[in-house]
Amino acid sequence: MKLKAENCSFAYPSGRQILKDISFETDRGHILAVLGANGAGKTTLLRCLLGFMKWTSGTVYYDDVPSEKADRKEFRKKAAYVPQAKTMTFPYETQETVLLGRTPYLSLFSGPSKKDMMIAEEAMKDCGIMHLAGRKCSEISGGELQLVLIARALAQQPELLIMDEPETGLDFRNQLAVLNLTEKLCHEKNLTVIFNTHYPEHALRIADQTLLITGEGTCLYGDTEKILTDENMRKAFGVDIIRFNETVDGKRYSAVIPVPLQKEEPHDQR
Amino acid sequence: MTVLITVIFAVYAVCVGRFTIPPAELWKEFFGGGSSEANVRTVLFQIRIPRVLLSLFAGAGLAAAGCAFQSLFANPLATPDTLGIANGASFGAALGILLGMKAIGVQVTALLFGILAVLLVFTVIGGTGRSSIIMAVLAGMVISSLFSALVSLVKFTADPQDVLPVITFWLMGSFSNVTVKSLLYGSPFILAGTAVLFLLRHRLNVLSLPEDEARALGVNLPLLRGLVIAASTAVTASVVAMCGVIGWVGLLVPHTARMLFGNNNSRIMPASILSGGLFMLVTDTAARCISQSEIPVSILTAVIGAPLFILLLRRTGGLRL
Numbered sequence: 001m002k003l004k005a006e007n008c009s010f011a012y013p014s015g016r017q018i019l020k021d022i023s024f025e026t027d028r029g030h031i032l033a034v035l036g037a038n039g040a041g042k043t044t045l046l047r048c049l050l051g052f053m054k055w056t057s058g059t060v061y062y063d064d065v066p067s068e069k070a071d072r073k074e075f076r077k078k079a080a081y082v083p084q085a086k087t088m089t090f091p092y093e094t095q096e097t098v099l100l101g102r103t104p105y106l107s108l109f110s111g112p113s114k115k116d117m118m119i120a121e122e123a124m125k126d127c128g129i130m131h132l133a134g135r136k137c138s139e140i141s142g143g144e145l146q147l148v149l150i151a152r153a154l155a156q157q158p159e160l161l162i163m164d165e166p167e168t169g170l171d172f173r174n175q176l177a178v179l180n181l182t183e184k185l186c187h188e189k190n191l192t193v194i195f196n197t198h199y200p201e202h203a204l205r206i207a208d209q210t211l212l213i214t215g216e217g218t219c220l221y222g223d224t225e226k227i228l229t230d231e232n233m234r235k236a237f238g239v240d241i242i243r244f245n246e247t248v249d250g251k252r253y254s255a256v257i258p259v260p261l262q263k264e265e266p267h268d269q270r
Numbered sequence: 271m272t273v274l275i276t277v278i279f280a281v282y283a284v285c286v287g288r289f290t291i292p293p294a295e296l297w298k299e300f301f302g303g304g305s306s307e308a309n310v311r312t313v314l315f316q317i318r319i320p321r322v323l324l325s326l327f328a329g330a331g332l333a334a335a336g337c338a339f340q341s342l343f344a345n346p347l348a349t350p351d352t353l354g355i356a357n358g359a360s361f362g363a364a365l366g367i368l369l370g371m372k373a374i375g376v377q378v379t380a381l382l383f384g385i386l387a388v389l390l391v392f393t394v395i396g397g398t399g400r401s402s403i404i405m406a407v408l409a410g411m412v413i414s415s416l417f418s419a420l421v422s423l424v425k426f427t428a429d430p431q432d433v434l435p436v437i438t439f440w441l442m443g444s445f446s447n448v449t450v451k452s453l454l455y456g457s458p459f460i461l462a463g464t465a466v467l468f469l470l471r472h473r474l475n476v477l478s479l480p481e482d483e484a485r486a487l488g489v490n491l492p493l494l495r496g497l498v499i500a501a502s503t504a505v506t507a508s509v510v511a512m513c514g515v516i517g518w519v520g521l522l523v524p525h526t527a528r529m530l531f532g533n534n535n536s537r538i539m540p541a542s543i544l545s546g547g548l549f550m551l552v553t554d555t556a557a558r559c560i561s562q563s564e565i566p567v568s569i570l571t572a573v574i575g576a577p578l579f580i581l582l583l584r585r586t587g588g589l590r591l
Contacts, residue, residue, distance in 0.1 A: 050486055076488030083483055089344040090478050090533040103476050104488035111472040111536055136532070156487075 001159035001192045002027045008058030018044045020217035031193040033203035036213030042196045076104045080153035082163040085145040091138035094148050101155030123155040143174025163195035200256040272544040283555040284318045320453045328509045329550020331460040333542040334467040335502035336520030341474040342498050350506040350520040353410040357417035358387025359510035364424040364437045377511040384507030442566030443514035445554050456512045463505035471539035518571040529586040
């Protein structure tokens with residue numbers, strides 16, 4: 001799905017401004033990373049994009065259609081949301097969870113059909129989690145649960161994948177698994193992917209474009225390499241950056257290490 | 271399988287009691303042209319069959335409502351009474367008895383106050399401008415305890431010689447007051463509510479997810495929540511109005527189903543409905559057959575239910591929550 005935001009702002013009714021004049025554009029087969037300090041408005045941005053909250057001003061275009069004119073039902077089929085893996089009150093089995101991704105296609109009183117089950121199984125295969133079939137979501141690891149949630153989103157057969165810190169709280173290997181899967185799905189299924197992250201390395205690793213929310217709700221948008229410069233990150237996170245680059249098997253990896261600011265200057269501590 | 275057991279037991283339940291009807295008479299009544307004696311016919315159609323039907327409906331309905339509320343509130347401790355329906359209806363009934371109303375009058379006031387309790391809960395939430403599920407539970411508790419205080423007030427003012435025992439016995443729950451007429455008035459609400467909850471069983475799975483996830487899956491949350499609450503209220507208020515307060519079924523039958531079938535509502539909703547109906551029927555049959563005088567049914571639900579539940583806990587290794 002082609003997605004374009006033009007001068008979007010969000011403020012709470014109390015008047016507290018969260019996001020100011022945000023503009024960006026992304027398309028199928030592209031990954032957009034959203035970075036920013038805690039409380040900078042990353043989750044607010046995703047919730048606005050998903051239509052859970054209304055922009056106070058500005059317009060978002062989904063495939064060139066302004067969001068307020070878009071067919072809501074169709075949008076719910078096309079846009080899938082991957083939350084951060086959390087424990088559930090009533091944990092379902094993994095297939096049952098993935099099958100919930102078919103909900104936008106079902107009417108209020110109907111249940112999933114054979115076809116829906118096949119699509120869900122296909123999604124599990126695409127995410128490499130067939131071996132988890134028959135297990136309860138409470139009995140698998142956090143990393144595995146995150147993959148199940150990605151499979152659920154995939155079962156929705158979406159065009160747009162919106163992920164809220166999908167790799168936070170996972171170990172190195174599982175972080176990699178999630179990142180690699182995200183990249184694979186984006187290209188194989190030709191999806192538009194937007195994901196929140198706290199790790200600049202992860203953005204540098206898989207994101208084509210990056211939206212960096214700096215203080216005061218404004219943001220920088222562009223190709224990841226050009227946005228995640230030491231200077232910009234210093235502005236956004238209030239730390240100095242040292243960076244190491246290493247090439248392994250022809251692929252370039254960046255390590256971003258935060259160090260305290262050399263000279264203490266008054267900055268927003270949020 | 272459960273259906274078969276239920277049917278067999280229902281036939282048995284129709285036959286046993288203080289006035290025993292031999293199965294042969296039953297056969298004659300239904301398939302032999304109805305040549306049996308008049309008192310058999312009276313017991314059968316005026317008392318036994320309505321009672322068996324009501325206990326089946328009530329058990330099925332309460333279990334379905336409990337199952338739905340557990341998903342709605344994403345809380346394993348939720349019961350059909352969470353929004354104060356049972357206490358509201360109890361107050362209505364106690365008030366009706368105090369004012370010397372007839373059985374039907376008592377039922378209608380109970381029903382009305384049950385619905386009033388839920389409406390009050392929504393007024394409380396509406397006033398805050400936020401409609402989170404936690405707010406609903408909290409408001410439900412407040413309204414619930416308000417009505418339970420009012421029940422105490424009614425009991426306090428009631429004549430301890432004749433009115434108070436009636437109220438107390440009524441509050442403990444019994445199917446003994448059922449008549450064909452009250453069954454015809456009350457059961458449509460129970461059946462309709464249960465049917466709606468049964469049809470919504472697939473959607474209930476999404477309902478227990480966090481709000482954002484449910485909305486992202488295209489679920490119209492206000493509509494779905496409204497439907498679940500309306501259907502459960504119809505069931506619970508009618509059951510309390512007809513048979514008094516019956517504990518246990520709404521909380522533990524769904525959990526029994528969870529232990530056996532996991533948490534998928536597509537499976538535990540039908541399982542709850544069937545086993546709730548069967549459990550209620552067994553309990554009520556025991557309530558009227560064990561001793562000369564009837565035992566209040568909510569005493570037996572716990573006495574029979576607790577050992578059953580403990581047995582299941584041990585067999586299945588506990589709740590798979």
